[in-house]
Amino acid sequence: MNEAWTVMEVCGGQTQAILRWGLDQLLPDGMELVHGPGCPVCVTPAACIDQALQLALQEPVILCSYGDMLRVPGSPRPQGCGDLLQARAGGGDVRLITSPWQALELARQQPERQVVLLAVGFETTAPATALVVLQACRLGVANLTLLQAHVRVVPAMEAVLAAAGNRVQGFLAAGHVAAVMGSAELEQLVRRWRIPVVISGFEPQELLAALELCQQLLSAGTPRLINAYGRVVRPAGNGEAQVLMRRVFAPADGPWRGLGAIRSGVLRLRPAYRHLDAVGRFGLGDSGNGEAQTGSGAPDPGPPCHAAAVLQGRCRPSDCPSFGSACTPQNPLGAPMVSSEGACAAYYRYRR
Amino acid sequence: MCLAASGTIVAITPQPDGDSLWLRARVDFGGVRQWVSLACLPQARVGDQVLVHVGLALSLVEHEL
Amino acid sequence: MSRVLLGHGGGGSLMQELIAGEFAALYSDRALLADDAARLELPQGPLAFSSDGYVVQPLEFAGGDIGRLAVVGTANDLAMVGARPLHLSVSLILEEGLPLALLRRLVASMAAAARQCGLTIVTGDTKVVERGKADGVFITTSGIGVCQSPGAIGPAAMAPGDQLLLSGDLGRHGLAILAARHGLELDPPVATDCAPLWPQVEALLQAGITLHALRDLTRGGLGSALLELAAVSGCDLWLDEQALSLAPGVESCCRLLGLDPLHLANEGRFVLALPADQAVAAAAILAPGGGRWIGEVRAGTGAAVQVRLRTCLGSQRLLAPFSGELLPRIC
Structure with a gap:
């Protein structure tokens, strides 16, 4: 077995598990692992976080989001990048939630306040947001709005493959996205790009088994989809969750932090639910494509940042000259360093 | 991405109007219990193992591994 | 960083930065910053001294409360330099409106904890602040103990x-x-x-x-x-x-x-x-x-x-x- 294969695990949770368990030290011979863009917190556009920071400091607003979102910095500014924890210290009412229903509950308990849910995540998280939207509408809750940056994972995998200098020859696909979406989109990806994809779970043994399967497919030259997470993932996914998501959201072209615009890469509220969009409610102006690029592509020639190459698997976090010096989780230059699930942050935590 | 945990359904709240939008279950995650929405898994029953993400049950977990 | 964050009190790297960056000037000897309690070499023998503030929420939780924590926590800091805890001071900051029944439970809990630790509470202070200026009860305890280890532990x-x-x-x-x-x-x-x-x-x-x-x-x-x-x-x-x-x-x-x-x-x-x-x-x-x-x-x-x-x-x-x-x- 002399050939060296490059496989990407797409999902940040899997990146975290791989480094947490040191699986990169236990890889099958002749396999190189690169880490993918699958951290929705990292890829949330800086402009969206800027809007959240702005809203958090408005008097009637209670801004709710998940813990990993609270320390993601917005656009670089002269006084440094702000995050929501700093906005809270500055007087903003920022609440940590672990499920979107907590935001709905807060809105019902405090009708005199404006509750804004900063909703991020892949297709795993979007159904819960959609469900809360439908429940809020049914209950006539008027003081809950969304600042939402849901993204779609398969278009990002396509973007990785389409990028110049792509090295990825096989994918571990994100098991929890597949639990919702099933295998259809991934089947299409396999056919279109003739690349093997293995749907994997998150336990160390599951990840190692999935990597082994991927290597077998590569060695045999048989690009196929294998579901190695069958105890959770059904071929059709979760139909109810897909229906909910389609009712509330529609795919659109949109920005990923660090990667730029991705075709069909984001979800937008459908017109029937636009009245729940915090951008409109508070006159924030469209976050649209006005992403302030963090690191790569930024006009200021500061320390170099290879975020885009890391997100596309073209280089490892530790290959970047700023890694661990100019760029740390406390002072991130690029998207993959901003959340603990990002590849750079995971390297910093476990592999410095 | 997408931290999810699997747990066992210990109780399901009855739905007077049969509308699964509000269906909820009490789920035991190895000694830690939480309320979870069953809106996307209306077929789940007490004793089933389910995968939960941000308070929403997304998949029935088969007993193996 | 222009403001104090909650994380600055969490016992992690942010707190270390705050202590090293902002408080070091307070201390006569930087080495003292790193220990749970100070070992004081007095003519009568080595004495340990420590102080700690408690702001936990909720005030009561499974198996304990802020009062028990405040007594046991400082006693433990003394033990960490090899000292038998002897005496404690207790300073209470109470928020206006605190139910007296809750205060009584906390005091009883502190007394029981002191007995369990084999120490006595010998002095204290109480302040009440306007509603909203504290979160129910804040407690600061300071304690002294006698060092029983042959040398400094660190x-x-x-x-x-x-x-x-x-x-x-x-x-x-x-x-x-x-x-x-x-x-x-x-x-x-x-x-x-x-x-x-x-x-x-x-x-x-x-x-x-x-x-x-x-x-x-x-x-x-x-x-x-x-x-x-x-x-x-x-x-x-x-x-x-x-x-x-x-x-x-x-x-x-x-x-x-x-x-x-x-x-x-x-x-x-x-x-x-x-x-x-x-x-x-x-x-x-x-x-x-x-x-x-x-x-x-x-x-x-x-x-x-x-x-x-x-x-x-x-x-x-x-x-x-x-x-x-x-x-x-x-x-």
Whole structure:
């Protein structure tokens, strides 16, 4: 077995598990692992976080989001990048939630306040947001709005493959996205790009088994989809969750932090639910494509940042000259360093 | 991405109007219990193992591994 | 950073930066900054002195409350420099409107904790602030104890080859607080591990064990305690992850919320470093409380000291740094 294969695990949770368990030290011979863009917190556009920071400091607003979102910095500014924890210290009412229903509950308990849910995540998280939207509408809750940056994972995998200098020859696909979406989109990806994809779970043994399967497919030259997470993932996914998501959201072209615009890469509220969009409610102006690029592509020639190459698997976090010096989780230059699930942050935590 | 945990359904709240939008279950995650929405898994029953993400049950977990 | 963040009080790297950056000028000797209590060499003999503030929410939780924590916590800080806790002062800041019944429960709990620790509360102070200016009750306790160890105990004495022991399982206090804050029901219930540490330290000293370093695990958990020990001693620490035992429910809760169990708070556990030839004897003394060997001290190799864990798969990783605030995550 002399050939060296490059496989990407797409999902940040899997990146975290791989480094947490040191699986990169236990890889099958002749396999190189690169880490993918699958951290929705990292890829949330800086402009969206800027809007959240702005809203958090408005008097009637209670801004709710998940813990990993609270320390993601917005656009670089002269006084440094702000995050929501700093906005809270500055007087903003920022609440940590672990499920979107907590935001709905807060809105019902405090009708005199404006509750804004900063909703991020892949297709795993979007159904819960959609469900809360439908429940809020049914209950006539008027003081809950969304600042939402849901993204779609398969278009990002396509973007990785389409990028110049792509090295990825096989994918571990994100098991929890597949639990919702099933295998259809991934089947299409396999056919279109003739690349093997293995749907994997998150336990160390599951990840190692999935990597082994991927290597077998590569060695045999048989690009196929294998579901190695069958105890959770059904071929059709979760139909109810897909229906909910389609009712509330529609795919659109949109920005990923660090990667730029991705075709069909984001979800937008459908017109029937636009009245729940915090951008409109508070006159924030469209976050649209006005992403302030963090690191790569930024006009200021500061320390170099290879975020885009890391997100596309073209280089490892530790290959970047700023890694661990100019760029740390406390002072991130690029998207993959901003959340603990990002590849750079995971390297910093476990592999410095 | 997408931290999810699997747990066992210990109780399901009855739905007077049969509308699964509000269906909820009490789920035991190895000694830690939480309320979870069953809106996307209306077929789940007490004793089933389910995968939960941000308070929403997304998949029935088969007993193996 | 232009303002104080909650994480600055969380016992992680943010707090270390705050202390080193802002408070160092207060101290006559920078070395004193690193210890749980100060050892004062008085003409009558060595005395230990420590002070700690308590702001926990909720005020009452499974197996304890802020009053018990305030007494036991300071007594434990004294024990960590090898001192028998003797006397405590208690300073209370009460928020206007606090139910008297709650205050009475907290006072009774402090009195019971003092008896259990074998110390007396000898002086105190009470202030009341307007509603909204405090969160129910804040308590500051200061304590003195007599040092019973032959010499000073501190991480400077740690040396390559030393072994690391941990006095019990991990995460009970953090879990009890997380459950109360996030509305999690624990079945079976898990109570805080809040307990006096002096009896175990005394048993070690009486057995003639040489203690190179003692650190109680409070905010920031075992992880922060080890990172601090490594930083002060200049040594690398190697842990065997399989040797760490997590309290029931800790693993599930951490999985659910995306937290690292090594960062959950404890209030009745300590880690110690000691010469290898005494490790077996010390582990036997700590065994009844669940104490055991967890790892060893090695010479620092890299540019910065490291805490490394061997996983059950035979691979290794660095111990993740902890900024100071436990934030449940979704991804």
